Amino acid sequence: xxxxxxxxxxxxxxxxxxxxxxxxxxxxxxxxxxxxxxxxxxxxxxxxxxxxxxxxxxxxxxxxxxxxxxxxxxxxxxxxxxxxxxxxxxxxxxxxxxxxxxxxxxxxxxxxxxxxxxxxxxxxxxxxxxxxxxxxxxxxxxxxxxxxxxxxxxxxxxxxxxxxxxxxxxxxxxxxxxxxxxxxxxxxxxxxxxxxxxxxxxxxxxxxxxxxxxxxxxxxxxxxxxxxxxxxxxxxxxxxxxxxxxxxxxxxxxxxxxxxxxxxxxxxxxxxxxxxxxxxxxxxxxx
Numbered sequence: 001x002x003x004x005x006x007x008x009x010x011x012x013x014x015x016x017x018x019x020x021x022x023x024x025x026x027x028x029x030x031x032x033x034x035x036x037x038x039x040x041x042x043x044x045x046x047x048x049x050x051x052x053x054x055x056x057x058x059x060x061x062x063x064x065x066x067x068x069x070x071x072x073x074x075x076x077x078x079x080x081x082x083x084x085x086x087x088x089x090x091x092x093x094x095x096x097x098x099x100x101x102x103x104x105x106x107x108x109x110x111x112x113x114x115x116x117x118x119x120x121x122x123x124x125x126x127x128x129x130x131x132x133x134x135x136x137x138x139x140x141x142x143x144x145x146x147x148x149x150x151x152x153x154x155x156x157x158x159x160x161x162x163x164x165x166x167x168x169x170x171x172x173x174x175x176x177x178x179x180x181x182x183x184x185x186x187x188x189x190x191x192x193x194x195x196x197x198x199x200x201x202x203x204x205x206x207x208x209x210x211x212x213x214x215x216x217x218x219x220x221x222x223x224x225x226x227x228x229x230x231x232x233x234x235x236x237x238x239x240x241x242x243x244x245x246x247x248x249x250x251x252x253x254x255x256x257x258x259x260x261x262x263x264x265x266x267x268x269x270x271x272x273x274x275x276x277x278x279x280x281x282x283x284x285x286x287x
Contacts, residue, residue, distance in 0.1 A: 005055035005065060010045035012057060017046070020115060027123055029114040041086065049083060049114075069109035077107040084108040092166050099167030110135075111165065129158040133165070140212050148220075149213030161185075162211070179206050194276030196283050200231065201275050224266035232267075 014021050024030040030045065037043045047053050049067070056066035067083055068075045081102075085093070088108075096102055111132050114123040119132075126132040130152055134141040140159075144152050151157055159165070162182050163173045176182040183205045184191045190201070200207040208227060209219040216223045222230065225243045243262045245251060252258035260269060268274055273285040281287060 095167030143213035
């Protein structure tokens with residue numbers, strides 16, 4: 001953007017961009033600028049976001065003379081984001097600089113569009129937060145359609161219940177210091193403290209659960225008992241061989257040897273308090 005450019009006012013902008021006014025007037029940004037501007041820049045309406053327009057008005061084909069918010073306009077992402085941050089900084093945006101999205105070159109306009117009322121809140125480019133995130137995060141979209149998933153497709157939660165897309169102190173943009181802290185906001189009964197703690201549970205919920213979705217029950221990374229046997233092998237657990245498909249209820253129908261340690265809830269048929277126990281005799285999480 002040319003630094004010598006000066007403000008020309010909303011009426012001058014509308015001489016060419018009447019259609020943009022129709023869309024922007026439905027959004028919260030222009031309404032706020034018109035009814036309750038909080039900074040001198042906001043009193044400039046269109047130019048509060050797009051920058052002074054005198055040079056642009058004189059040479060409208062030169063895209064470098066105004067700030068555009070589309071990928072094909074050519075305004076550098078850093079310039080776009082800096083313009084947004086003149087108003088949107090601090091608070092939930094305080095960790096934006098050097099966050100995962102910032103380092104990936106994500107522009108504010110990749111997720112937000114204040115010119116069109118696509119969403120009820122947040123001036124998003126899609127109707128919901130989750131659909132906006134799924135524009136880039138296709139693997140997570142697929143995970144949420146697996147047989148066991150967090151209730152995001154049902155509308156009971158959204159991506160920002162666990163993540164802060166504008167940055168946080170953690171690498172996956174979590175809204176807590178650790179994975180467990182985020183999980184405990186809903187699953188408080190798993191927090192403890194417990195007399196008998198299960199080490200992998202205390203370390204990280206994701207040792208056993210996939211946070212977005214899984215084709216195993218309860219978001220497990222592997223079905224029981226094979227999940228448990230990744231740590232508890234036959235040499236330190238029950239005598240005999242590792243439990244396998246030949247011992248399932250389905251296998252028994254064709255002549256196999258059914259085992260109660262495979263069917264039902266498998267290991268948790270007996271070790272019911274697998275996340276931890278407060279019973280004096282619960283060292284093996286059986287009560």
